[in-house]
Amino acid sequence: MESLWSDRDAKGLAGVDLVVYTSRIIGTNPNLVLWGGGNSSIKVDGRDHTGTPVRILWIKGSGSDMRTIAAKNFTPLRLDDLLPLMKREAMTDEEMVAYQMKSVLEPGAPKPSIETLLHAFLPSPHIYHTHADAICALTDTPNSPKVVEEVYGKDVAVVDYIRPGFLLSKWVGEAYQKNPNLKAIILDKHGLITWGDTAKEAYELTISMVTKAEKYAAKKGRGKLALGGLKAPALSHAERHAVAAEVAPTLRGEVSRKKRMVLQYEDAPAVLKFAGSEEAKRLTQIGPFTPDHLMHTKPWPLFVDTKKPDDPIRLREKIRRGAEAYREKYIAYFEKYKTPGVTMLDPNPRVVLIPGIGMFTTGKDRRATRIPRDLYLHTMSVIQAAAGIEAYRSITTREICDFEYWPMENFKLTLLPPEKEFSRRIVLVTGAAGGIGRAIATAFVEAGAMVVLTDIDLKKTQALVDEINQKAGEVNATAVAMDVTDEKSVRRGFEQAVLAYGGLDIFISNAGIAKTAPVDKLSLSDWEVSLAVNATGHFLTSQSALRIMKDQGIGGSVVVVATKNVLAPGKDFGAYSASKAAQAQLARIMAIENAGAGIRVNMVNPDGVFENSGLWSPAIREERARAHGIPVEQVEDFYAKRNLLQMKITARDVAESVLFLASDRAAKTTGAMIPVDGGVREAFPR
Numbered sequence: 001m002e003s004l005w006s007d008r009d010a011k012g013l014a015g016v017d018l019v020v021y022t023s024r025i026i027g028t029n030p031n032l033v034l035w036g037g038g039n040s041s042i043k044v045d046g047r048d049h050t051g052t053p054v055r056i057l058w059i060k061g062s063g064s065d066m067r068t069i070a071a072k073n074f075t076p077l078r079l080d081d082l083l084p085l086m087k088r089e090a091m092t093d094e095e096m097v098a099y100q101m102k103s104v105l106e107p108g109a110p111k112p113s114i115e116t117l118l119h120a121f122l123p124s125p126h127i128y129h130t131h132a133d134a135i136c137a138l139t140d141t142p143n144s145p146k147v148v149e150e151v152y153g154k155d156v157a158v159v160d161y162i163r164p165g166f167l168l169s170k171w172v173g174e175a176y177q178k179n180p181n182l183k184a185i186i187l188d189k190h191g192l193i194t195w196g197d198t199a200k201e202a203y204e205l206t207i208s209m210v211t212k213a214e215k216y217a218a219k220k221g222r223g224k225l226a227l228g229g230l231k232a233p234a235l236s237h238a239e240r241h242a243v244a245a246e247v248a249p250t251l252r253g254e255v256s257r258k259k260r261m262v263l264q265y266e267d268a269p270a271v272l273k274f275a276g277s278e279e280a281k282r283l284t285q286i287g288p289f290t291p292d293h294l295m296h297t298k299p300w301p302l303f304v305d306t307k308k309p310d311d312p313i314r315l316r317e318k319i320r321r322g323a324e325a326y327r328e329k330y331i332a333y334f335e336k337y338k339t340p341g342v343t344m345l346d347p348n349p350r351v352v353l354i355p356g357i358g359m360f361t362t363g364k365d366r367r368a369t370r371i372p373r374d375l376y377l378h379t380m381s382v383i384q385a386a387a388g389i390e391a392y393r394s395i396t397t398r399e400i401c402d403f404e405y406w407p408m409e410n411f412k413l414t415l416l417p418p419e420k421e422f423s424r425r426i427v428l429v430t431g432a433a434g435g436i437g438r439a440i441a442t443a444f445v446e447a448g449a450m451v452v453l454t455d456i457d458l459k460k461t462q463a464l465v466d467e468i469n470q471k472a473g474e475v476n477a478t479a480v481a482m483d484v485t486d487e488k489s490v491r492r493g494f495e496q497a498v499l500a501y502g503g504l505d506i507f508i509s510n511a512g513i514a515k516t517a518p519v520d521k522l523s524l525s526d527w528e529v530s531l532a533v534n535a536t537g538h539f540l541t542s543q544s545a546l547r548i549m550k551d552q553g554i555g556g557s558v559v560v561v562a563t564k565n566v567l568a569p570g571k572d573f574g575a576y577s578a579s580k581a582a583q584a585q586l587a588r589i590m591a592i593e594n595a596g597a598g599i600r601v602n603m604v605n606p607d608g609v610f611e612n613s614g615l616w617s618p619a620i621r622e623e624r625a626r627a628h629g630i631p632v633e634q635v636e637d638f639y640a641k642r643n644l645l646q647m648k649i650t651a652r653d654v655a656e657s658v659l660f661l662a663s664d665r666a667a668k669t670t671g672a673m674i675p676v677d678g679g680v681r682e683a684f685p686r
């Protein structure tokens, strides 16, 4: 493992700033810690609020991430308050946390790490704790103390597994007192603790120990088939993507029984190799490589045992049965090992492995699916390394349950911001590059949804997606090229959409086109293209959307962007109004046909939305000005003046109604039409 230490970058840094620097170079290395794992501390001389000199332990606050940590994420504690606790026999977590809080020197500082005492009981000024893959691979074996001694000699002690808390800290303190020549301590089935007189010394020790462990595992594993032979070779890229898209909605429906989940598909070569191996099924059911992952990965992944991954129909059945069996196993595990009075968490898997196809992970949004994905990518390599050393072992099932339901760990969940209205929802918008589509897509992302933006103009859509994702700092939107009039393009587009987030909850049929001419002058091609986009396009896309929703079996919502013209047609708008009327009538039929599946279908009828509109081309504006006998620059005002409220209609106004109809607030509304036209008497729905 390469050291990232830079004397130049660390120059001039001292105290907490130096720990921030070191924690960050540890945090940026996913082979050391992932997603909030690990912690760090420094002991310094300082003063308390009365100005009295005190020895201070600055420790990482609970729930912060080493990769992005800042000085404000550290908490100062009075060390002399903590040290006498070594003499105690026991302390409950609650007692320990309360005592730690009493020793905090700064009001408002974050809650100190649950491993605070462990840092206090080791005398060294600089201490780093990581869940390094290579170190865990050494201890995730049946005879871990022997393996550790073989690698490091007697300078490194192994402390037996126990859930973090007072006793673990005491055991660590005792191990050090027994042998003050110790260089480091390894926590069995958990991670590594290194220390030093300087931050650099402690950091470099972490790196050199990990390097040694990596070399040892490589040597031990050489020439061995640690995962057994290859049982299920990967399907070709195109084939596995097609199958993944076909089965994802079924899987999503299964894992969304308690709460809707977004999926992430991953088919890196290492995943395909692992999932397809002889031993994968057995090895994946053993447990996590460090208990720190349990909150995100659950005790085990769902392994879909299939011999024919290329047969989507059989694979769907395997997924259904596999998910059912997973839930049964999870409930039995919970019932057997639970502490009385504890409520069961969602019994569905967060990681799903399918030989030949790859891996799916689940979460409330894209960020949340990336966590189990990253954790399991590392788990697969630790399992392989441990199996190569001797055999893969985890903590016991009772210990797994104790950790998964540990209130101190679940406390971190309370630090997360509350979920937004459209969290866990996947939305697809057609015609997303235009003014209304853009407003709808943006509003959904702001409300927490994952959004697939489709349009015939991919470049414009991609630019909008980049803008949205940059603002969110996350891939919450995906651009897909789609020509709604082309069956193949629609099918491919929906396939890509499903691969992006795993399924579909909300479909917004928004793509449209306007051609104007009186019927006696209307060209056949203008008539045909109007029907193709506004009627057939709506039919084709709705068909794909409904199929996905039905495969999921968790309901859904369709919102059709129709027009005021459906109820109050205007002259020269024959092609537009007739094709939009077909769209509206089809929407009503869809509402009737799909209510049984919990799928609602509603419409919004906007009138004259001009901003960024593809519909209101200069030619249309001129034509409408002529039709109404007004100068072209007055068209927008004309439209505003003719409604009862005398207001201009914006794309955001349309988006508001679309979001309402798509939301649970409209749970009991289907087959309805909401005008967004400022009030046009002849267009009142009746």
Ligand SMILES: [Zn+2]
Pocket: 038, 129, 130, 131, 190, 191, 292
């Ligand atoms: Zn830890």
